[in-house]
Amino acid sequence: MTIGRAPSDTRAGTRVGNRTTDDAHFSGQQPRAVQKALGMLEAVAHLGPGTTAKEIATFTGVPSATAYRMLNLLVAEGFLVRVPDLSGFALGRRTAELSHAASASGPSPSLHDQVEEMRTHTRYGLHVASFNAGRLRFVDKDPDHEIIGITTLSKNVHSNALGKLLLAYDDRILDDLELRRLTEFTIHDRDELDEQLRSVRLQGFAFEIQECRLGRSALAVPIRDHADLVAGGLCVQGSFERVTPDDRELVGFLFDCARRLTGLL
Known part of the structure; x- marks a missing residue:
């Protein structure tokens, strides 16, 4: 008996979880197969939605029969x-998720540069958050204006301006949302929250007034991707006496800034 190597059996694959994988599907040349598969994804990304199997095979230099088999996979x-x-063919959901996960790991240099320039035009803290995978995650925090209680913001999205944006454009999160009362001003009634979220969608911006932390208010507007989907939010924070939804000049400033950030998040 040979120790360390299992007998090969081309009739059956390896059991992984509840699935059986065909180890011999590409004649044992898995690294090369992975390269070809990635090349096909790259071909669709470059050539755009509707790219044919023949075009993909030509782009990657893969024989047509192999291309069809790998495309189906x-x-x-x-x-x-x-x-x-x-x-x-077009890029699928899992490819989009990988792209979003990569972008959510940190701001792109172009986004950071844009936001840094915007910060020179306001005395308030200006922050950027991603809404990837239904989660509120700060990706560019104002270095001159610390966000106090950042974990609280992420866990209590109903109590802050960015969280309300997330809820307004992705209401699936509402199903399991606990409306904890963080201050005496926190909205903890579902009907009242629903009404405010409708207002967010109508006006295009969200606000909080001492709902997450006493003395602090915030305004937030959505940042969209090139498909006009909400990818995150731009938020300005400051004193509850100065940052108010009635400050049309400040709201207009945020809208202008968010338009400049389209597709950068």
Whole structure:
């Protein structure tokens, strides 16, 4: 008996969780197969939605038969999808999730530079948050204005301006949301919160007045991606006496800034 190597069996794959993988699917050349698969994703990203299998095979230099087999696997795993008329392919949900996860790990240099320039035009703290995967995560914090209780903001999205933006544009989070009362001003009634979220969608901005921390208020506007979907928010924080939803000049400043950040988050 040989110790350290299991007998090969090309009739069956390796058991992983509840799935069986075909180890011999690409004749044992897994590294090369991975390179080809990544090349196909790159081809669709470069050539755009509707890219045909023939175009992908040409772009990657992969034989047509192999390309079709690998494309079907990428579709089955959610990295690619077929366009509605079935003539070609587009990037799928799992590819988008990877892209969003990478962008959420930190701000792009261009985003940071833009926000830094914006900070020179306001005396208040200016912060950027991502809403990736339904979570509030700060990706560019104003170095001159510390965010006190940042964990509290993320865990109690109903009590702060950025969190209300997230809820307004992704109401799935509302199902399991606990409306904890952090201050005497915190909205803890579901009907009242629903009414304010409707107002957020109508006016295009959210606000908090001493709801998360006494003495502090904030305004927030959505940052959108190139598909016009809300990807995060831009928030200004300051004294509750100065940062108010009635300050149309400040609200207008935020809207202008958010438009400049479109597609950068």
